[in-house]
Amino acid sequence: MASLKRSRENDTQASLISSKIFVRSTRSGKVQKIVRELYLRQDIPCSSKLCSICLNNAPQDAVGNVAPFVLSERPAGNKTFPKGHYLIPDTNALLNGMDLFEQKSAFYDVIILQTVLEELKNRSLPLYNRLIALTRSEEKHFYVFFNEFRLETHIKRAEGETINDRNDRAIRMAAKWYGIHLQEAVQTAGRAVPCPAILILSDDKENTRRAKVEKLSVASLQDYVSGLQDADRLLDMIIVSHRDRGARNEAATALYPDHFSVSKLMTGIRAGTLHQGTFNVSQYNHLEGSVHVPAFDKSLIVLGRENSNRAIQDDVVVVEVLPKTQWKAPSTKIVDAETLNKDENADVEDGEQEALVTEQERRALQEEVKKTQGGIKEGRPQPTARVVGIIKRNWRQYVGHIDQSSSSVAKQSRKQQTVFLIPMDKRVPKIRIRTRQADELLGKRVLVAIDSWEQDSRYPVGHFIRSLGELESKGAETEALLLEHDVQYRPFPKGVLDCLPREGHDWRVPPNLDDPGWQGRKDLRDLLICSIDPVGCQDIDDALHARPLPNGNFEVGVHIADVSHFVKPNNAMDSEASIRGTTVYLVDKRIDMLPTLLGTDLCSLKPYVERYAFSTIWELTRAGEIVNVSFTKSVIRSREAFSYEQAQLRIDDKAQKDELTQGIRALLMLSKILRQKRMDAGALNLASPEVRVQTESETSDPADVKTKELLDTNSLVEEFMLLANISVAGKIYQSFPQTAMLRRHASPPKSNFEELANQLKVKKGMELRSESSKALADSLDRCVDPQRPFFNTLVRIMATRCMMSAEYFCSGTQSYPDFRHYGLASEIYTHFTSPIRRYADLVAHRQLAAAIGYEPLDASLLSKMKLEGVCKNINVRHRNAQVAGRASIEYYVGQALKGKVVEEEGYVMKVFSNGFVTFVPRFGIEGLIRLRDLGTVEPEGVFDAEQYVLRTTGSVETKVELFQKVIVRISDVKEESTGKRKVKLELVR
DSSP: OOOOSOOOTTOTTGGGEEEEEEEEEOTTSOEEEEEEEEEOBSOOOOOBTTOHHHHHHSOBOTTSOBOOOOBOSSOOOOSSOTTOEEEEEOHHHHHHHHHHHTOSSSOOSEEEEHHHHHHHHHHOHHHHHHHHHHHTOTTTTEEEEOTTTBTTTOOOOOTTOOHHHHHHHHHHHHHHHHHHHHHHHHHHHTSOOOOOEEEEEOOOHHHHHHHHHTTOEEEOHHHHHHTSTTHHHHHTTSOOOGGGSSSOOTTOOOOSOOOOOHHHHHHHHHHTSEEEEEEEEOSSBTTEEEEOOTTOSSOEEEESHHHHTTOOTTOEEEEEEOOGGGOBOOOOSOBOHHHHTTTOOTTSOTTSSOOSSOHHHHHHHHHHHHHHHTTOOSSOOBOBEEEEEEEEOOOOEEEEEEOGGGOOSOTTOOOOEEEEEEESSTTSOOEEEEESOHHHHTTEEEEEEEEEOOTTOSSOEEEEEEEEEETTOHHHHHHHHHHHTTOOOSOOOHHHHTTSOTTGGGOOOOSSTTSGGGTTEEEOTTSOOEEEESTTOOSOOEEEEEEEOTTSOEEEEEEEEOGGGTSOTTSHHHHHHHHHOBOEEOSSOEEOSSOHHIIIIISSOOBTSEEEEEEEEEEEOTTOOEEEEEEEEEEEEBSEEEEHHHHHHHHHOTTOOSHHHHHHHHHHHHHHHHHHHHHHHTOOOOOOOOEEEEEOTTTOOEEEEEEOOOOHHHHHHHHHHHHHHHHHHHHHHHHOTTTOEEEEBOOOOGGGGHHHHHHHHHHHOOOOOOSSHHHHHHHHHHOOOTTOTHHHHHHHHHHHTTSOOOEEEEGGGSOGGGGOBTTTTBSSOOOOSOTTTBHHHHHHHHHHHHHTTSSOOOGGGGOHHHHHHHHHHHHHHHHHHHHHHHHHHHHHHHHHTTTOOEEEEEEEEEEETTEEEEEETTTTEEEEEEGGGSSSSOOEEEEETTTTEEEEESSOOEEEETTOEEEEEEEEEEOTTTOOEEEEEEEOO
């Protein structure tokens, strides 16, 4: 058989071709040899603006343009390089100092070598993505130089040379070429322009040694940063590797067990002896974690530090189930980290004198063990487990404050010391950081990252990133909230803003119907359309209309902002929107998914102006039956933008008999019929604590807290949005059965409701059935206490917490029965009605447009793998946005109560052996009341786990039981553990 290998004997370009050979194993276990040819070039530019040589030879695009050069003509200098310098970091420098490279005060004009970029991608994908973002920043001047494809900088791996040594040699070769090339460029220019130095940043000792031998400029990250302004702050950002943490005590002992090897973990998982899942820490007991795995109905309990074995909240872990003799029920005791581990010394060297478990923690754990071994009935025992390996560290950046008791250096001292950062998230352990600015950071909100957690350290080790500002200041607390919940809040970059229409706010729907913008659109401007939204809504996604038909039926339309007209697939704005995933609503601000020009103007279905829309139009009978449905791109002109309250007043005003009002009344009548049909089918009417914080218009300071009042118009809008989403879901699934963007809500396991069902049975003699959504809905309707109207709402709030989370998914990844939305009792569902604020809806719009033949579908939306990635991200973003919104309300409620003391009704939601949780409907908050809060001397507590009753004796005698109505005194207090101002509840009676 003839060889496919290129013959180079007579090839004049042979010197420009190099081969890269590597082997890989296939799934069948065979070894495959792969040969790739590299075409070496001499036109890859250096991208320095002082170089005319590269400018003349640089490759051009299809229209003859050369990509703009990135590196400054006169880069910044320092004492060592007063004429300026370009930086070439190696991989370790980026791994240990990515936070530094993102700083605005330094690290400009950086050359990122292809060798380094590829190695970083293999070592850390999150850091790689952050570096790519830097290379796209016009401000920072980061340039990717493809040294592996440039003839003068390409090198082959020598025989016996390690890959690491080969890559280090490639870095030195590129640095040497840059130095010579820039000298030639300066001489060719004939101008009095200083030639910048080329400085390699490397923390590799051997690479540094060889660079010096080759007469190249090289510095460690720490040495380079030490010469910069604000060095103390910047030095705190360098990750200190485990082997470099200073002189270590040889006698240091391992505090935690070894993690199993990867092969042992994989073998155990396949054999079913080990189990993989996500690690969750109890919000009431920091010594108790849980891991849900498919093999068990209930979560596996992980008790104590040793068994959690350095796992942190949200890590993907592998656990081993412990013997049945060690199984236990979930803890009924509140255990606070700040109480047990107060005044610890952060400067104790890892493993020297440090104990894994403190004496206070040991006592708390012994109580749990006694309950298990002594047969104390506290509920049904659950399987317990220990962490034996960590598959994926889901570490993020953490916000907290410096523990004042761990700072020991006198004021104004610049001596480096070790201090503890106490995270805002109570589920995360204290983090050790080394800092030279401990005194300045006291009383501040501080952002840090975790670097490692070794066996011989009781706590993880991290590094300082930046200070956010004073504790309790509105700016610092809001930014902390956004960072804690990973909300993307940076300003939109220039590339995104460049995608906006050039006309800006002057953009209009084309007046000429022959304009391409009208192609495929229906003119619906004559319809009496209106929108109904919360007060002050600016990003109006949806509008509605209804009108009677001659046959006695109704035409009903839901018109949604046509965002897909402005946001095209795969451009910079689309990429940014896909990353953000959703708009985040806080009490005092809105973090938009799309630039304001689109969200609040050009896409927003404001009244009295023409707007592009995507319309779903039904013919409905008076009994709410769908006769037919159609979908069309359209142009509409909304007649009015109502608030819920305004629309309700208009409906109720009998004097109003105009066509628009009659249309709204028809919508209300039909919505009630549609809602009843849903309820009859088993849809759930759940509840969540909903309050609204009223703020001062000028300062955004909280003025009052009010419970949200739901009107008939709220339900009106909700019903037709649900109907539109269901109709669109069916259409896009019919057209794209493998890649439709849908939303599902899985049926909760029966075990999820066991505890609530038992509580209702014991305390109220009520039965809670959960075999279907219809059975659950009916039994929730029967949970009524005539003496306490709020009781039913309380049960619905508790039932909501037993549910699974709804999630976006790609239709080809699930079987049709699993498409079902349990809460809505719908076989199929998607999100279509809010494309201004949800990326999922934008995807659904594109798929629907293709389904009706308006425009072809982009290839990215035909890839199941790509859509799965989109769904994974927007599921996380959606949950984060919800939690951030609730945290914002909690913060502002605390601020609204600052300096006040009020008494309100509350209801006991959960009872522990040393305290209880009370929900206060007036403020939508729940708080913990511990036994120690009941009196100056903590009373003795006797807990009846079977009856959910806590009795106290001694200094205070009282009885607290589940679902009990109580009166609580509410004040504000600064929480010592997190530095957050929170409401404090005290039992009055």
